[in-house]
Amino acid sequence: MDDEMTIIVFSNDLDRILASFILSTGAVTMGLKPTMFFTFWGLNVLKKEKATRSPAGWIKKMMSLINRRRADSLKLSQFHMFGIGTAFMKKIMNKSKIPSVPEMITMAKELGVKIIACTTTMEIMGVHQDDLIEEVDNVAGVATYLSTAKLSKVNLFV
């Protein structure tokens, strides 16, 4: 058993994304090798500001429409309050010297956190690999996740 750690990032709520990155970057400092698997709504965090190709088919077009949130425009899972609660949170993060989500992605990447995008989600959501930010290490499915999780000391579903 290695010093691996996995985090499934399922949600794109600002608070859960924050928790995921605090855990994964903290893990590096503790000698763990964290891998983050971005799946379902979590995949939105890894999308470029502008998709390069638009998805084929009207269903996928609609799906991509309701999945517009990017790393810099996430909402809180609670107290979003039409943007006021979320704006407060961002202000406080800033005051508390907690980096923004795009900054966290860069930081995690520099520290050696592995960032993987879920292929099943990409298929469902109509997302192509070149729609993803360059910080993504790999696109992979559940088999890759499980083969890492099997060897990991800590596995979390956030």
Added chain:
Amino acid sequence: MDDEMTIIVFSNDLDRILASFILSTGAVTMGLKPTMFFTFWGLNVLKKEKATRSPAGWIKKMMSLINRRRADSLKLSQFHMFGIGTAFMKKIMNKSKIPSVPEMITMAKELGVKIIACTTTMEIMGVHQDDLIEEVDNVAGVATYLSTAKLSKVNLFV
């Protein structure tokens, strides 16, 4: 330590249920022995279309009323949008050849995934064992869950 895996299925959001089944069926292919513990709202997924007995006492009657969702009528945790988002998701699942939830239960069962219903939840929700679909292997409490989790390589709370 065996090649066990546990998933606590706490929610009955369509997306989280999907993720749970993708993980558990994928696990079998990776040589893991997955057990799914359906608890709280997740228990709804295991209920028969029609309850055979109606629960005793008016509080449990009300509780059973607000817990009507079955495996074939789950909603998304986000973008349900009065059914439109959920309908899209189902259409996309269909197009992407992802099975429906009832199909996933059958498939998981055939692959050897163990399906357990939480007794505490059954008591709280006023659910009897004969209200559950036949795919349920066992009804059990937290002690059974923990004794499996202790021996498992991967434990997730979805």
Added chain:
Amino acid sequence: MDDEMTIIVFSNDLDRILASFILSTGAVTMGLKPTMFFTFWGLNVLKKEKATRSPAGWIKKMMSLINRRRADSLKLSQFHMFGIGTAFMKKIMNKSKIPSVPEMITMAKELGVKIIACTTTMEIMGVHQDDLIEEVDNVAGVATYLSTAKLSKVNLFV
């Protein structure tokens, strides 16, 4: 690897808090040594009825305002229905002899469950250590969590 177990309590939904305490108290009976890390919204569960000091700065004042929920006034994640669903749940918990959240905290404490408050969340939310109930064993950050999780047989993010 010891018989440790960790639970990250991220949410303050009544149902998830209940699940966390059922798991941690059950774990003691199964010979495990559980530690609960209360973080983000989960921290609210550990706050005293009345904060002794009010947080400095208007942003933290606002944040503390939207984080008023204490252990005895949590809501369900689903079917809160303006309090009706939550009231039902509490009635049923009472009938099923499931303790209330403040009772669960006391019980968990007596059984030897370790209760830790997340320092990062305290900073973000403007919470001081003397705003926390006396059942809290420790305030600590992600490094403490990870060093325990690394040695644990079961790690859950609830």
